[in-house]
Amino acid sequence: MDQDLKRLDLPTGSFSLRQIKAATNNFDAANKIGEGGFGPVYKGLFSDGTRIAVKQLSSKSKQGNREFLNEIGMISALQHPHLVKLYGCCIEENQLLLVYEYMENNSLFRALLGPEEFQLKLDWPTRQKICIGIARGLAYLHEESRLKIVHRDIKATNVLLDKDLNPKISDFGLAKLDEEDNTHISTRVAGTYGYMAPEYAMRGYLTDKADVYSFGVVTLEIVSGRNNTSYSSKEECFNLLDWALELKEKGDLLELVDPRLGPDFNKEEVMGMIKIALLCTDVTPAVRPTMSSVVSMLEGRAIAQELIPSAPSSAMNVKEMKDVYQHNHETDMSMSVDGPWTASSTYTADLYPVNLNSDYLSNRN
Structure with a gap:
């Protein structure tokens, strides 16, 4: 060492x-x-x-x-x-x-999705600020730093909040260099189920668009105040992203908004952020925007595009990914949930064991 x-x-x-x-x-x-x-x-x-x-x-x-x-x-x-x-x-x-x-306000996960006694009152402008900050950090990693880096594990537990609730991306233990002469990196799969892009989770096909997908999931969590991977097998929707797509079909995307916000939010800004999240989580990597484009859209310097429907073959991959996720969940393989300040809620092909604690399970909904 x-x-x-x-x-x-x-x-x-x-x-x-x-x-x-x-x-x-x-x-x-x-x-x-x-x-x-x-x-x-x-x-x-x-x-x-x-x-x-x-x-x-x-x-x-x-x-x-x-x-x-x-x-x-x-x-x-x-x-x-x-x-x-x-x-x-x-x-x-x-x-x-x-x-x-030291980050005074711990993680975004604890502030937004953790046990009630640890949650913070995050109004709409604060949520916007957090979302833009995460996007700027990722744009720097992908496009601006001298090292082009794919983080591979973007999620609410890996976003820390300082005393002013400014977000900072943490936990680079799984990060990969994205060398310019490579169109993608074929690698062992490492990340967190529910946040991993389908092409990466299923085929090990890794580009910076995998981080864009994860960012989209986190954005939906910020808007809704719900954990993407909290679901009941009795529910029709598999996860938060499924629910968002279902609401989009019904033309009722505002139903996603966290009830804790009450009526005190800008509907146009919320709709714009949801559209960006859905664009970022498209199953086709080429459809997803770059993070610099995401920053421009979030800051109002560019218009968020409508979600472009993916080809049926891509939609089939999502179903296959669900089956993989469900299989691993049922067989206690490769899924864990962690607290703040950790890099542990990760899956790799080495099959890390389950670590679901009772406190989390009792508070996850």
């Missing part, structure tokens, strides 16, 4: 275990702010007054050295207002630790 880090020649800092123990009060349980497949996350305070979040790689973690190094290598090379900042790392006494800026 030390040799690998030296080869990376990172611009981030290196911290001693003693420093981090002092900052977190020796990883006191009272400072624990999250837990997932990667391991626990603690808040801390350095002696100079800097507030931090420390992600600790657990010995039982499903993610290993590869994801740890990938996270450091990717995020340390990136600087953007809508990407979480990595201060550095610590590798000492068999401890693998990542040190981030």
Whole structure:
């Protein structure tokens, strides 16, 4: 690990275990702010007054050295207002630790979809701001940074919120470089069911349009205040996206809007955002816009196109994807749900086990 880090020649800092123990009060349980497949996350305070979040790689973690190094290598090379900042790392006494800026309002998932006691009142302008911020962060990753990166795991748990509710994309352990001479990357499938684009989930066909699809799903969650993967087998709709498409056919898309917003929202802006989300989640990758185009549409500098109906063959792929999802859900394969500050709600071809906790299940609807 030390040799690998030296080869990376990172611009981030290196911290001693003693420093981090002092900052977190020796990883006191009272400072624990999250837990997932990667391991626990603690808040801390350095002696100079800097507030931090420390992600600790657990010995039982499903993610290993590869994801740890990938996270450091990717995020340390990136600087953007809508990407979480990595201060550095610590590798000492068999401890693998990542040190981030502290985000006061935890994750978008907890603020919007978590247990009621953790939810925040997110009015329509705030939801718009969060959506635009995520889009800007992705546009930077795909089109503006010197490294062209596909995140692969965009979802509400991987969007963190600062004290002013500005969003920052986190968890780059699964991110992939999108090299310009490749039209796509054939790779093992890694991500989260319910957010993965069908062409990637089924065939391992990865381009930046996979992130665009995931962004579309998150946008629907922001508008509706519902979790895309919360569904009952008794319901006709498989997930939130299905419901949105059904409402579109009925001409009743405003039924998607989170009841918690009441009447206090701009209907034109809401309809525009829903149209953008449906465009981003089209089953045909070529139909999905670039993230820079999404930013322009969200900011009103371009008009959101109407959803272009996909070919029947593409629609069939969605049905097949549902069958794959349902099969894995029923056989307890490859699906997990995590809390904030984690990169663990992920699926890979290595078949990570289920991690559905009772607190989440009781609050997911």
